[in-house]
Amino acid sequence: MRIYNFEETLPQEKLDELYMKEAFSLAEQAFREDEVPIGAVIVAQNKIIGKGYNLTERLNDVTAHAEMQAFTAAANFLGGKYLKDCTLYVTVEPCVMCAGASYWTQVSRIVYGAVDEKRGYTVVAPNILHPKTQIIGGVLEEECGALMKAFFRSKR
Amino acid sequence: MRIYNFEETLPQEKLDELYMKEAFSLAEQAFREDEVPIGAVIVAQNKIIGKGYNLTERLNDVTAHAEMQAFTAAANFLGGKYLKDCTLYVTVEPCVMCAGASYWTQVSRIVYGAVDEKRGYTVVAPNILHPKTQIIGGVLEEECGALMKAFFRSKR
Numbered sequence: 449m450r451i452y453n454f455e456e457t458l459p460q461e462k463l464d465e466l467y468m469k470e471a472f473s474l475a476e477q478a479f480r481e482d483e484v485p486i487g488a489v490i491v492a493q494n495k496i497i498g499k500g501y502n503l504t505e506r507l508n509d510v511t512a513h514a515e516m517q518a519f520t521a522a523a524n525f526l527g528g529k530y531l532k533d534c535t536l537y538v539t540v541e542p543c544v545m546c547a548g549a550s551y552w553t554q555v556s557r558i559v560y561g562a563v564d565e566k567r568g569y570t571v572v573a574p575n576i577l578h579p580k581t582q583i584i585g586g587v588l589e590e591e592c593g594a595l596m597k598a599f600f601r602s603k604r
Numbered sequence: 605m606r607i608y609n610f611e612e613t614l615p616q617e618k619l620d621e622l623y624m625k626e627a628f629s630l631a632e633q634a635f636r637e638d639e640v641p642i643g644a645v646i647v648a649q650n651k652i653i654g655k656g657y658n659l660t661e662r663l664n665d666v667t668a669h670a671e672m673q674a675f676t677a678a679a680n681f682l683g684g685k686y687l688k689d690c691t692l693y694v695t696v697e698p699c700v701m702c703a704g705a706s707y708w709t710q711v712s713r714i715v716y717g718a719v720d721e722k723r724g725y726t727v728v729a730p731n732i733l734h735p736k737t738q739i740i741g742g743v744l745e746e747e748c749g750a751l752m753k754a755f756f757r758s759k760r
Binding site: 576 | 660661664665666667672675676679680683684685686699700701702703704705707708709725728729731732
């Protein structure tokens with residue numbers, strides 16, 4: 449697990465971009481493995497404590513989304529179930545399953561890149577996040593979205 | 605994995621009860637391990653091909669719901685991601701995360717026991733199942749609900 453100690457004086461917006469870049473490089477890894485290119489990291493106190501990328505093909509498991517693996521990894525790192533003071537960075541808006549999982553983790557913030565107009569949770573069920581979870585979209589939106597488009601174009 | 609070959613001539617209602625009893629015995633196992641007592645099995649062609657019970661405490665992982673484990677186990681058994689001709693039996697109404705996961709599996713039927721008035725998906729987001737998924741509630745409702753009540757009573 450790489451440990452980051454970005455200057456705490458950096459504005460939150462800049463930190464969000466830096467961490468999203470980490471999630472994006474995991475999405476690129478997924479792309480190289482012919483998986484839907486979505487990556488996620490979980491950050492607590494300026495440290496990445498969990499990460500994941502989509503592995504639904506390799507694991508033959510539709511539940512193996514980037515966020516699910518990052519949640520499990522972060523809880524494992526912390527030795528506790530809840531992610532109350534953590535931020536989830538994910539390159540694409542979470543689906544209902546992952547948003548539902550985030551409810552149980554009580555994660556403080558979710559920062560995502562591109563919207564998912566088909567299966568993003570906001571399309572289907574916008575009110576399912578934990579009331580204490582803040583949600584921010586559109587960080588590195590273009591890169592994150594372009595990677596998804598490139599992937600699905602290559603599948604046609 | 606135990607294999608069942610219940611008479612195919614049994615009416616569906618009777619089969620549903622038999623498989624729910626299997627899910628219930630997994631819920632009882634969860635109870636004995638001091639986990640929220642919910643159990644699940646997945647059935648294809650009258651065979652149990654996946655099972656799970658809640659392990660959120662043991663695994664320190666809020667995503668370790670009975671259904672999630674049963675989905676993963678069944679897909680692993682089948683060697684394919686989708687559960688199109690399968691039925692999920694679960695002792696308590698699925699939460700949003702598990703209902704969202706069921707969407708991705710395209711499971712044919714979900715049969716549950718007791719309702720979950722607080723965090724059941726129908727309370728929070730009733731329209732999130734896959735359009736091809738049938739849902740049936742209330743099978744062995746009393747036993748399934750009583751086990752949950754006994755558990756939470758013991759926690760007070």
